[in-house]
Amino acid sequence: MTTQDLSGQVAIITGGGSGIGHAIAVSLASRSVRCALVGRSATKLESALSTLATPGIAIVADITDHQTHTRILNETRHVLGPVNTLVHAAGVFENQPIEDTTDELWDGILAVNLTAVMALTRTAWPTLHSTSGQIVLISSIATTVHFAGDAAYAASKAGVDALGQVLALEGNEHGIRVITINPAQTDTDLWDGKASPAVRSRMMTAAAIGDLTAALVATDRGIEFSPIKVRPTQDPWKTGD
Numbered sequence: 001m002t003t004q005d006l007s008g009q010v011a012i013i014t015g016g017g018s019g020i021g022h023a024i025a026v027s028l029a030s031r032s033v034r035c036a037l038v039g040r041s042a043t044k045l046e047s048a049l050s051t052l053a054t055p056g057i058a059i060v061a062d063i064t065d066h067q068t069h070t071r072i073l074n075e076t077r078h079v080l081g082p083v084n085t086l087v088h089a090a091g092v093f094e095n096q097p098i099e100d101t102t103d104e105l106w107d108g109i110l111a112v113n114l115t116a117v118m119a120l121t122r123t124a125w126p127t128l129h130s131t132s133g134q135i136v137l138i139s140s141i142a143t144t145v146h147f148a149g150d151a152a153y154a155a156s157k158a159g160v161d162a163l164g165q166v167l168a169l170e171g172n173e174h175g176i177r178v179i180t181i182n183p184a185q186t187d188t189d190l191w192d193g194k195a196s197p198a199v200r201s202r203m204m205t206a207a208a209i210g211d212l213t214a215a216l217v218a219t220d221r222g223i224e225f226s227p228i229k230v231r232p233t234q235d236p237w238k239t240g241d
Helices: 019-030 042-049 066-079 103-131 151-172 197-201 206-217
Strands: 010-014 034-039 057-060 085-088 134-138 177-183 228-230
Touching: 010 019, 010 066, 010 103, 019 034, 019 085, 019 134, 019 206, 034 042, 034 066, 042 057, 057 066, 066 103, 085 103, 103 134, 103 151, 134 151, 134 206, 151 177, 177 206, 206 228
Parallel strands: 010 034, 010 085, 034 057, 085 134, 134 177, 177 228
Antiparallel strands: none
């Protein structure tokens, strides 16, 4: 398969301090992409930054505060250059039955998982237009495989899938490609207190999703993608625990 050389390109990665976001940064940096890691914890971001093969920057920001989005773009451009790839990997997950799903819980999950994705993309759109850039949306298998207690999370990720399809249509005329990935259970800190160590050991690794994402970003730009579903070979919940 024909691939592109990503050397010297610039990526913004939300949720870059841990989990899938960090793993994507590691894989992109191994391809000489300069990464701006965005998150709320300076400690996590600096720790993640130290693991990258190509120098990048840490930007402390709460992406639900849309006033920070212009700053994120400006800091990245000033230090690293114009953005070629915007990766939306930040996410929150809470499992609650519908009767316990408060307005605050619902609004909080959608604010991070969906609304901030739209707003940051809107801010970055002119730059991505000028660089013929790419947008990566880390969605979830929960958009098509439904679980009890998942109302807010599933709704937010279904919205991400729909948003991605619209962005792909609008971006096509500007040379912007959208890649939506729907991972199933992946061992990240989102599962802290929600799954046993045995179950988590059978989940996919964040590194595997990071490597896949970087490979997709590097594919021939003449290829477009529908949402890509990725799952472990066996259901972690149904194997002996």
